Amino acid sequence: MPVSGQPALLLESVSRTFGSGPTAVAALKDVDLEISPGEFVVLLGPSGSGKTTLLNLIGGIEKPTGGRIVMESIDIAALNAKELSAYRRARVGFVFQFFNLVPTLTALENVEIIADLDGGDGTRRSREALVKVGLGELTERFPGQLSGGQQQRVAIARAIVKQPTLLLCDEPTGSLDMVTGRQVLAALREQARVAQRTVVVATHNAAIAKIADRVVWLHSGTVVRQERVAVPVGAQDLQW
């Protein structure tokens, strides 16, 4: 549910070019975008359209070659590596297609490893995060003992445990079947709706767009269309 007022995220003429000279590839070209706090945005587009690059730039794991990315009055593009690390730690939660859980740690420990970064009672907060994604009963299981969907939900719990204002998800259902994919999307939707986090999901799966507050279409590195979804559907109603 979008919240009006100050934007959570503001992108102005953001560009990202890989390489230089004749082999240079412009992954993003002059992208302007404004995302409100608590908004659930889906970036939709075919492979190579620039979705992941845009997500990486917002998350501060890549730097733009042009333009500004402002979050809470901070220009992310101007931050150095250490400041970017602090920015990600404090404000951003990532969920990737591949869960990249530490296989030697339990579900709880995989969340705790990030929760510990902020100090305090990391175990309690990790447990709560797992409960929020519906894994309260499986906290002591190792990744090898969890299904793909369960592993991705651990990854979501890991992303939300530090209470980020921004949750960035790159193809979060790409490795999952439809049933588990729905569970993951429901968990993400809830983060926007209940926890009032800004959630940005990059996907090529058009069906997912139906649960978003807004859909942003990208093609060849440019935003070709934006559309607000009047009545987002529940994750359980999605079909693909």
Added chain:
Amino acid sequence: MNGILLHKVRRDVWRHRWQFLATAVVVGIGVTVFVGATDAYANLKQSFDETYAEQLLPDAVISGHGVSSLYDRARALPGDPIVELRQQADVGIRINDRSVFGRAIGVPVATQPMVSKLALQSGGLPALGSVLLEEHFADYYDLHPGSTVELLGPSGWRHATVSGSALSTEYLWPARSGAEVLTSPDYFGVAFVPAPDMAQLAVQPTDQLLVYAGDRHEAQALRTAATELAHTHSMAVVSRDELPSFATLRDAVDSLGTFARLLPWVFLVATAAGTYVLLSRLVAAQRAVIGTLTANGLPARMIRTHYVTFGLVVGLVGSAAGLIGGYLVGGWYTTQYTRALGLPLRVISLHPTTLIIGPLVGMAAAVVAAWAPARAASRISPAEAMRISPRSVRGGLSLMERLLPPLRRIPAHWRMTLRGVSRNRRRTFLTIAGVVISVCLVMVFAGLRDTVNSVIDRQYEEIERQDAQVITAAGASDSVLGVLRADPEVAGVEPFTRLDVTAQVGNNRFDTLLIVLPQATTMHRFTSSESGRSLPDDGVLLGEGLRDLLSVTVGDQIAINDARQGIRLEQRVSSFVDEPTSPVIYVAAEQLPALAPSGIMLKLAPGVDGEAKRMAVTRLPGVSAYLSTESLSTTVRKAFNFYNVLVALALLFAGVMAAALLYNTMSANVSDRTGELGTLQAAGMGAGLLGRLVATENLMLVAVGLPAGLIAGTLLADLFMSSYVTQGYRWHLEMQASTPLVVAMGILAAALLAQIPAFRVIRRLDLAKVVRERSL
């Protein structure tokens, strides 16, 4: 294998060049050590053999009054022998004001002897009235043709001109006797004197008959026959194997041979470990590619061959480098060794067997190690390989958490580190094995150096308490003793007698020294467990080496003969003393009251200038030599300095090997989990913390490997040392308490250095890229 796959090998090797290089370095070090040690052994053996053949080192030396009567019989012995008669006498030699215990050996006037030829280093063979000095001795005192020395004969000191210097194969290692292998030019020197001049130097020189087998195939038969001949006529005989210089050098070269045989195995295991870790990781990383190729019909055999080729490449590159390195190290060692001895002939040659075996074994080890990952690659199911979710690593508590439950409550990232150790158990095991091997290698050489130093320290600081031994001319000991007793700069004196004797028990004989000291001597500390720290009232103490040489035990009777002085004793063996430097016999002077002292043990007062006192004492009438304990200790230490170079070289090799193995493990470790590390970094965990976590994990392997390596290294060092037997004395490891600590620090330093690339890799992780890749 087709050409495209060969291109793939080339490009993959280039892509992972540092990891391949690290493994090739391990192979290279292994081959270097094998080729170097084996070549050095072969070079030295060949150098000695050729020198002995060139200079006709005698097969046997028969000594005794009237030995010349055996000349014709000796000529008739097997092996077409060359026979030489000569005389030998122990005399004092004085150079300027310095007197030493000398040996005069009669040689033909201005002509080479027929046996035991001399390799001239300067000047010419001695004419009447001149002497030719042994090279080590001449070099030490900087004596040249035309210099003069004095020799002490029955009529006192007489001048002789130095005709030159020469090396004799009987004194390449200038030992005075089998019981006095460690000497110093300050104490002992050899002069070759024209035979007619020998009469002026000794009233009764020892007659000697030297035999050398012209037919070398019959050399052993000649030695046996000469021994029988000597025994039949109650004469002393020393076969070539027992000649002090020959035996000492043979033992030293043989110990190098032992190293050459045993050490390479250590490196082979390291080679296998390094190759296995590298290729296992490569196969894991290329799992999807392998699956695709298999799915498209590439036969398993071809995939297997493809990955074995990587092992072959590593083995080939490492072996080629090792071959060159080994040849250089072998040549360097041979040069240093022969130069230190002044060996006239130095052979540094290519040894085809070594050149073939070294690289072949190095490559074989790499290929065998590559076989398991290659086989695993060929068995990868395409369906499994193409699955999105890779085969999962089994989770579970680490061993340490099980043993120490409070560890389960440490921060999660440290728990990750604890469990990471057992994440890939085979790799963990091999890395620990690599650390153990590295530590073992250093410990063996460090143990060798420590033992030698410890033995020298013990001999010259604990056992021999005198500051000097003053050797006196016959009948002069009482007067010298009186002068020294009255000297306020002398804190203590004790007369002693040293006799060259033959000890015999049953049919076993051994030429050694009988040392006679006051029963309550304060100049010598005995290390006997049975009779305490003093000489027994009854019986003799034997050097530990004689236990085996004479097959004797405590309580047995031992016959001690000195044919020259007509002394024959029958004594009970009271105990054995642990003195590795020489298996001698000690007896209390009170048991032999008729025996005249041959010298005086001297203890200087505190603060007295040892060198000034030496000069003063050697000027005293009746003093023929002055042996400073410090000078002897210094000379012996210098002789063994070479071990320090070997230890440094071993430490370097082991350090590089440990670093290379750990670098590969660490690289594989980081490659295995770039996705995880990238995700954690994307979530805000600092690269520094991640680097520390991974480094800690690697260092934990080192921490496990170190104690195991120190224990195994100590056992291995002891095994090596106990395989070294000199004059019946079986050596045992005497390691300094600080050595394991120093070794551990060295390996730890190498391990820490190997972590630097890990930090760099983690700092430079391309987060945007790795978080989109699935971890393998």
